[in-house]
Amino acid sequence: MIISDDDNKKSSPNLGSSNIKKIQNDKAGKAKVEKSKDLEAVSNEFDETYEKTIRPKTFDEYIGQSNLKETLKISIEASKRRNVPLDHLLFYGPPGLGKTTLANIIANECGVNIKITSAPALERPRDIIGILMSLKGGEILFIDEIHRLNKVAEEILYPAMEDFFIDLTTGKSQTVKTMRVPVQKFTLVGATTKAGALSGPLRDRFGIVHRLEFYTAEELKEIVKRSARILNTEIDEEGAMEIALRSRATPRIANRLIKRAGDYALVKSDGKITKEIANLALNNLNIDSLGLDNTDRALLKLIIEKYNGGPVGVETLAVALGEDIRTIEDVYEPYLLQSGLLMRTLRGRTVTKQAYEHLGYKAPGHLNNGQMGLFD
Numbered sequence: 582m583i584i585s586d587d588d589n590k591k592s593s594p595n596l597g598s599s600n601i602k603k604i605q606n607d608k609a610g611k612a613k614v615e616k617s618k619d620l621e622a623v624s625n626e627f628d629e630t631y632e633k634t635i636r637p638k639t640f641d642e643y644i645g646q647s648n649l650k651e652t653l654k655i656s657i658e659a660s661k662r663r664n665v666p667l668d669h670l671l672f673y674g675p676p677g678l679g680k681t682t683l684a685n686i687i688a689n690e691c692g693v694n695i696k697i698t699s700a701p702a703l704e705r706p707r708d709i710i711g712i713l714m715s716l717k718g719g720e721i722l723f724i725d726e727i728h729r730l731n732k733v734a735e736e737i738l739y740p741a742m743e744d745f746f747i748d749l750t751t752g753k754s755q756t757v758k759t760m761r762v763p764v765q766k767f768t769l770v771g772a773t774t775k776a777g778a779l780s781g782p783l784r785d786r787f788g789i790v791h792r793l794e795f796y797t798a799e800e801l802k803e804i805v806k807r808s809a810r811i812l813n814t815e816i817d818e819e820g821a822m823e824i825a826l827r828s829r830a831t832p833r834i835a836n837r838l839i840k841r842a843g844d845y846a847l848v849k850s851d852g853k854i855t856k857e858i859a860n861l862a863l864n865n866l867n868i869d870s871l872g873l874d875n876t877d878r879a880l881l882k883l884i885i886e887k888y889n890g891g892p893v894g895v896e897t898l899a900v901a902l903g904e905d906i907r908t909i910e911d912v913y914e915p916y917l918l919q920s921g922l923l924m925r926t927l928r929g930r931t932v933t934k935q936a937y938e939h940l941g942y943k944a945p946g947h948l949n950n951g952q953m954g955l956f957d
């Protein structure tokens with residue numbers, strides 16, 4: 582049940598697939614699943630190898646999230662001086678912002694091993710028990726999508742997190758016996774795209790809870806330049822900025838776009854990513870000037886054309902788009918909300934004036950400074 586790594590993969594439109602889809606596939610029927618898994622495994626393996634090559638290994642290499650980095654550096658130093666394991670940490674925020682990367686950096690900076698798994702892989706009690714008992718002193722356990730942990734696994738985790746023991750039960754009904762078994766002191770790093778979906782008792786057991794923020798264009802530009810350097814891809818300042826601006830404020834997407842733009846530059850030009858080449862490559866992928874892909878635009882257009890700009894419920898949107906609700910909420914919406922194109926209201930989703938304008942529609946009068954226009 583220890584999987585390779587990485588959180589929910591939204592990615593550039595044509596790349597990557599989400600874990601959510603994989604799990605649905607698992608339930609869909611064996612033969613079909615095996616086949617699609619093979620294909621997915623190949624592309625995921627490629628993505629993972631590529632991502633691992635350029636993934637920063639130390640805080641010095643890691644660009645952005647400066648507040649979080651400072652907090653972590655202090656906590657790590659303090660835990661070293663006290664000679665105790667680092668407090669349990671919870672990272673939350675949209676996919677692709679670096680939760681797994683940070684967990685790996687923490688392990689590296691602490692000089693300890695990390696074991697990486699994800700909540701859906703901890704289905705049976707023995708899965709979580711097995712991992713907890715395999716941990717050596719000071720090691721880090723990274724659980725991705727931790728909000729999806731089942732109740733039984735959570736209950737097993739509580740005493741392990743708090744007092745480093747687990748209660749093992751043997752026998753049935755009247756003969757049931759509980760044995761208290763110690764586990765080595767460890768640090769749990771939990772990652773989630775949905776902090777709100779975590780149970781209160783679980784959330785309360787993390788000493789440090791931190792939200793990962795979207796990256797600024799300048800930060801992403803630095804990330805793009807660094808990754809291009811590692812990949813031996815030539816890129817100029819403007820080319821790096823163009824990719825940064827169209828990466829949905831997300832490093833994972835920026836890194837994938839460099840790869841695509843690098844391929845494009847190699848085949849169509851002299852291999853160097855300039856602004857023009859980046860522009861052509863990204864247009865070719867249907868990624869627009871704000872980094873939106875076909876699904877983002879389809880979602881906004883649907884609200885504009887079929888629901889007069891909203892409000893409309895996410896369930897309705899999911900059905901119309903053929904996506905699941907979780908993918909819309911966790912993968913598509915955060916950036917649309919952040920970039921001011923979409924709003925969440927009590928009655929559902931509405932688009933903003935900027936969304937109308939970005940997609941080339943005339944915004945209705947009530948969206949213009951809240952005043953009705955003459956002809957509305």
Ligand code: ADE
Nearest residue numbers: 636637642643644804832
């Ligand atoms: N690659 C992915 N995320 C990164 C980050 N935050 N800094 C540097 N390179 C990265």
